Amino acid sequence: MGRIGITGISLATALLLAGAARADITIGVAGPLSGSEAAFGEQFKRGAMKAIEDINAKGGVLGQKLALAMGDDACDPKQAVAVANEMAAKKVPFVAGHFCSGSSIPASEVYAETGILQISPASTNPKFTERGLPNVFRTCGRDDQQGVIAAEFIAKTMKGKVVAIVHDKSAYGKGLADQTRDALGKNGVKEAVYEAISAGEKDYSALVTKLKAAKVDLLYFGGYKTEAGLIVRQLRDQGMQTRLMGGDALVTEEYWAITGAAGEGTMMTFSPDPRKNPANADLVKYYRAQKYEPEAYTLYTYGTIQAWAQAAEKAKSTDWKKVAATLKADKFDTAIGKIGFDAKGDVAAPGYVMYVWKGGKYDYAD
Secondary structure, X not given: OOOOOOOOOOEEEEEEOOOOOOOOEEEEXXXXXXXXXXXXXXXXXXXXHHHHHHHHHOOOEOOEOEEEEEEEOOOOHHHHHHHHHHHHHOOOOEEEEOOOHHHHHHHHHHHHHHOOEEEEOOOOOHHHHOOOOOOXXXXXXXXXXXXHHHHHHHHHHOOOOOEEEEEOOOHHHHHHHHHHHHHHHHOOOXXXXXXXXXXXXXXXXXXXXXXXXXXXXXXEXXXXXXXXXXXXXXXXXXXXOOEEEEOHHHOOHHHHHHHHHHHOOOEEEEOOOHHHOHHHHHHHHHHHHOOOOOOOOHHHHHHHHHHHHHHHHHHOOOOHHHHHHHHHHOOEEEOOEXXXXXXXXXXXXXOOEEEEEEOOEEEEOO
């Protein structure tokens, strides 16, 4: 998704952890540290810092300590390319990122040209791994997987209800909406309204009027938390109880901060919550002791770095070709479970589940 008015990048380099005198291997993490999706960039940062700290405490990778270079892309494609070029200039062997698919896809071209392994914890657009780039991986699922789960849930639990589909024109949002639309069609459901909005706007009254006229029961939204939250609030202001469903970009407490009680009942697809895994109890406890809730992509970023580190150890190298081959050949024990990757670079792990917002918190839907 494009962001206007943000120039340059913020690159925090040589963040030495675990008391290392110097870092022998600098790895990159790229995401939106500024802009409307900065909460997800903070998740990336928190997950990465703790992963590096823990890996260094156990001896690092190949006997060398790790350091972190953070790149801020603000979910802007051009800025993402600038970040990728900065990472290449620093000769990092690996980047965990980006968050927005619209950033990951153009950045991946730079990484492919410069020999950097890329693993995104969060970019779900199928195109990311469908272009045959051998250096590209992701530890999250894909929009065509999310769309199937959403469509099956709608077809099973909301038979006869009027459905609308709206997206924000971004690579992520439109991709997610269209995948869900296709899957709904296969389940015999035809949407009554299909619309696009412009991200960043504040007034969605024209959309709300159209949804009201169509007596929409369920709005499936492909996009991010801010626009989704504003739409829900404006639906409620017009007396509509239309339920909103979306994807993984709504899995953040900031969504409820926007909606308040209007967000009650909002549903979204996301991978199984790693905070619920007993094996992560100490890790979750650590974050909460820091007054930080490790939701959404915090532990996915942690697990992404674990997977790369374990693959580099098994490959006995940080060379991207050797690490990529190892990632596709082996399994890795991470905070997001035991994972592997297929030939395209997509993760082999449990798929998506449905979540629901209740009383300001989200959990698995019944």
